[in-house]
Every structure is written in C-alpha cells, then in structure tokens.
Amino acid sequence: MDRLQFFTPVRISRGQESPAEEIYSVAEAMGFLRKWPIGRRGPVYQCAVNCCSAALAGRMSAEEARKAFAGFARITRLLDDDMTLPMGGENINSVHALRR
Structure with a gap:
C-alpha cells in the first residue's frame, strides 16, 4: 500500500x-x-491544505491528513452521511465515551 493512501476513503x-x-x-x-x-x-x-502538504512532504502521516480533510468535508457539509456513522458495529455512546 502506498504511504499516501488512506486506509478508509473519505466519501x-x-x-x-x-x-x-x-x-x-x-x-x-x-x-x-x-x-x-x-x-x-x-x-x-x-x-486541510497544510496537513495534506505535510503528508506529501513526509512530515505527517496520510491518516492525519485524512482526518484533517474529513474535518474540512464535515464542516463544509460535504461529508457523506454514511461517513459520520460509527464503524464496526459500535454504538454512538461508546464512541463518545472514548472521546472523553
């Protein structure tokens, strides 16, 4: 896998x-x-641009850049609704508990 490839695409x-x-x-x-x-x-x-540039230069991981790009997509309301759901059968409460 290419080091600049995302593990999960941003939809x-x-x-x-x-x-x-x-x-x-x-x-x-x-x-x-x-x-x-x-x-x-x-x-x-x-x-998002700064993070992607840093990843291209090898100063940041692709996954960190992905998070910044996904945040940009969420803030601009372009992130597909499916991307906002928890993965792996987790429920919303367990996801929020992990963030605390």
Missing part, C-alpha cells in the same frame, strides 16, 4: 442529484482542495 456528497465521490489518497484530497472556490477558503480549508 464526498454534493447532494442527492450528484453521485458521491470517494477520495482515496492525500494526492486526491489535495486535488479536490485545489479546485475549491477561492472565496470559500477559510481556516479549516487552510488546515
């Missing part, structure tokens, strides 16, 4: 009329971010 949804897009790697995430409208680039966008 982007632009609405019900458009098919979901899956982002599989740091390079794909960076490509997506480069196309983001200039007028909508704020601090969360910049954080």
Whole structure:
C-alpha cells in the first residue's frame, strides 16, 4: 500500500442529484482542495491544505491528513452521511465515551 493512501476513503456528497465521490489518497484530497472556490477558503480549508502538504512532504502521516480533510468535508457539509456513522458495529455512546 502506498504511504499516501488512506486506509478508509473519505466519501464526498454534493447532494442527492450528484453521485458521491470517494477520495482515496492525500494526492486526491489535495486535488479536490485545489479546485475549491477561492472565496470559500477559510481556516479549516487552510488546515486541510497544510496537513495534506505535510503528508506529501513526509512530515505527517496520510491518516492525519485524512482526518484533517474529513474535518474540512464535515464542516463544509460535504461529508457523506454514511461517513459520520460509527464503524464496526459500535454504538454512538461508546464512541463518545472514548472521546472523553
């Protein structure tokens, strides 16, 4: 597996009329971010770009960059609803307990 490949893709949804897009790697995430409208680039966008750049330079793991990109997608309401559900049959309460 490529060191810049995500373990789990980030699923982007632009609405019900458009098919979901899956982002599989740091390079794909960076490509997506480069196309983001200039007028909508704020601090969360910049954080995702910085993390992806750091991963491309070998200063950060692909999974750390994935988390930043997924956070950007969540904040901009592009993260597919399926991505927000707990994985592996966990219930919501156990996930929140782990975060405390």
